Amino acid sequence: MPLQVSDYSWQQTKTAVFLSLPLKGVCVRDTDVFCTENYLKVNFPPFLFEAFLYAPIDDESSKAKIGNDTIVFTLYKKEAAMWETLSVTGVDKETMQRIREKSILQAQERAKEATEAKAAAKREDQKYALSVMMKIEEEERKKIEDMKENERIKATKELEAWKEYQRKAEEHKKIQREEKLCQKEKQIKEERKKLKYKSLTRNSASRNLAPKGRNSENIFTEKLKEDSIPAPRSVGSIKINFTPRVFPTALRESQVAEEEEWLHKQAEARRAMNTDIAELCDLKEEEKNPEWLKDKGNKLFATENYLAAINAYNLAIRLNNKMPLLYLNRAACHLKLKNLHKAIEDSSKALELLMPPVTDNANARMKAHVRRGTAFCQLELYVEGLQDYEAALKIDPSNKIVQIDAEKIRNVIQGTELKS
Known part of the structure; x- marks a missing residue:
C-alpha cells in the first residue's frame, strides 16, 4: 500500500508554478514522474504523490529537478493567471479516475x-x-x-x-x-x-688461227677424230653434302634475309636479361629464369588462376622484355579478366616482337591477331577486329574456327550498317 505524500510547498507567478516535494532518499533511477496538462504524479516507492491541477499547464516545457531529498517542479501555465489552489478541491473518486485515464490516453496519443x-x-x-x-x-x-x-x-x-x-x-x-x-x-x-x-674475243681468235693448206687440215681432222672417242667411265660413289637449314622450307622457297633476322632477334632475346631488380634477392635460382616463369604462368592459366598467371608473366617480362610469347600469354589472361585495353597492348607488343614474319613465328602471329581482334570486338570496334581476323586468315587460311568468327563479325558489321 503506497504512502500518500501530503507534505509539500508551492509558489506561483502569473506564468509559472514552483512545487517543492520532499522525499527522503529520492534519486532519478528509482523515481517515476508522470505529467500531463491537468495531472501530475510522482511514484517513489513506497511514496506516491498525485495532484489534479487547478488549470492546464504546458507539460512539454515544464521541468523537474531531483536531488538533495527533494523534487522541485517548474510548471508553466498555459494561461497567465493566479491559481487559488494547486489542486482542485471537492473531486470524487470517479472524477479522479476519469482524469487519470484521460491523462494516460493523452500521454499514449502523444507518444504515438x-x-x-x-x-x-x-x-x-x-x-x-x-x-x-x-x-x-x-x-x-x-x-x-x-x-x-x-x-x-x-x-x-x-x-x-x-x-x-x-x-x-x-x-x-x-x-x-x-x-x-x-x-x-x-x-x-x-x-x-x-x-x-x-x-666474241674467243671467236675472233679462232678465226685468226685457222690452218692453211691441205696437209695441215688432214692432221687436225685426224686428231679431232681421235679426240672425239670418249674414254670408258670409271665406277665410283659420289658423296653429297646438303647445306644445314634451320627452317623447314626449301632454300628456293624461303626468305633467307628475314629468317636470318628472326634468328638473330631470337638469340638477342635469350641474352637480354635484366638482373637489376630488388626482388631477385628473395627468389630461387629457377624463379629467376623467364622460361621457368613462363611455364609457371601457363600452368596457372590452365587452372584459371589468371591474376597469379599475370604476376608470373609480369616478373618474366621484367627479367626479359624481348620474349614475344610472354606478352602473347599475358594478353590471353587479360582477355579472360576483361582487361580489354591491356589485351590489345600486349597483343600489339607481341606482334611487334614477332617481326619479320617467317614460318617459325606464323602460329604465334596468328594467335596475336585473333586475341587483339577479340578484344576489339568486345569493345564494339568491329571493323578493327575484322581486320585482325583477316590478317590471321592470311597466315592460316584453313583455320575453320577463325573463318567462322570472321564471318560472324562481318554479319554484325553489316547488321549495324543496315540499322544506321
Missing part, C-alpha cells in the same frame, strides 16, 4: 504521434541519404564512363599510330628489297656483258 513523427523524420532522412548516394553513384559512374571513353580514345590513337608505324616500316623494307633486286639485276647484266665479250 512522437513515434510517428520520428519514423517520418527517419524516412525522410533515409530518402535524402538515398538520393545523395544515388547522386554520388551517378557521378562516379559518369566519371568511370568518361575514363573508359578516354582510355578507348587513347588506345585507338595509339593503335592508329602503331599501324602507321608498321605501314612505314613495311614500305621502308619493301624499298630496301627493291633496291637489292635492282643491284642484283645490274650485276647480272654486267656479268652477261662480260661473258658475251669473252665469247
Whole structure:
C-alpha cells in the first residue's frame, strides 16, 4: 500500500508554478514522474504523490529537478493567471479516475504521434541519404564512363599510330628489297656483258688461227677424230653434302634475309636479361629464369588462376622484355579478366616482337591477331577486329574456327550498317 505524500510547498507567478516535494532518499533511477496538462504524479516507492491541477499547464516545457531529498517542479501555465489552489478541491473518486485515464490516453496519443513523427523524420532522412548516394553513384559512374571513353580514345590513337608505324616500316623494307633486286639485276647484266665479250674475243681468235693448206687440215681432222672417242667411265660413289637449314622450307622457297633476322632477334632475346631488380634477392635460382616463369604462368592459366598467371608473366617480362610469347600469354589472361585495353597492348607488343614474319613465328602471329581482334570486338570496334581476323586468315587460311568468327563479325558489321 503506497504512502500518500501530503507534505509539500508551492509558489506561483502569473506564468509559472514552483512545487517543492520532499522525499527522503529520492534519486532519478528509482523515481517515476508522470505529467500531463491537468495531472501530475510522482511514484517513489513506497511514496506516491498525485495532484489534479487547478488549470492546464504546458507539460512539454515544464521541468523537474531531483536531488538533495527533494523534487522541485517548474510548471508553466498555459494561461497567465493566479491559481487559488494547486489542486482542485471537492473531486470524487470517479472524477479522479476519469482524469487519470484521460491523462494516460493523452500521454499514449502523444507518444504515438512522437513515434510517428520520428519514423517520418527517419524516412525522410533515409530518402535524402538515398538520393545523395544515388547522386554520388551517378557521378562516379559518369566519371568511370568518361575514363573508359578516354582510355578507348587513347588506345585507338595509339593503335592508329602503331599501324602507321608498321605501314612505314613495311614500305621502308619493301624499298630496301627493291633496291637489292635492282643491284642484283645490274650485276647480272654486267656479268652477261662480260661473258658475251669473252665469247666474241674467243671467236675472233679462232678465226685468226685457222690452218692453211691441205696437209695441215688432214692432221687436225685426224686428231679431232681421235679426240672425239670418249674414254670408258670409271665406277665410283659420289658423296653429297646438303647445306644445314634451320627452317623447314626449301632454300628456293624461303626468305633467307628475314629468317636470318628472326634468328638473330631470337638469340638477342635469350641474352637480354635484366638482373637489376630488388626482388631477385628473395627468389630461387629457377624463379629467376623467364622460361621457368613462363611455364609457371601457363600452368596457372590452365587452372584459371589468371591474376597469379599475370604476376608470373609480369616478373618474366621484367627479367626479359624481348620474349614475344610472354606478352602473347599475358594478353590471353587479360582477355579472360576483361582487361580489354591491356589485351590489345600486349597483343600489339607481341606482334611487334614477332617481326619479320617467317614460318617459325606464323602460329604465334596468328594467335596475336585473333586475341587483339577479340578484344576489339568486345569493345564494339568491329571493323578493327575484322581486320585482325583477316590478317590471321592470311597466315592460316584453313583455320575453320577463325573463318567462322570472321564471318560472324562481318554479319554484325553489316547488321549495324543496315540499322544506321
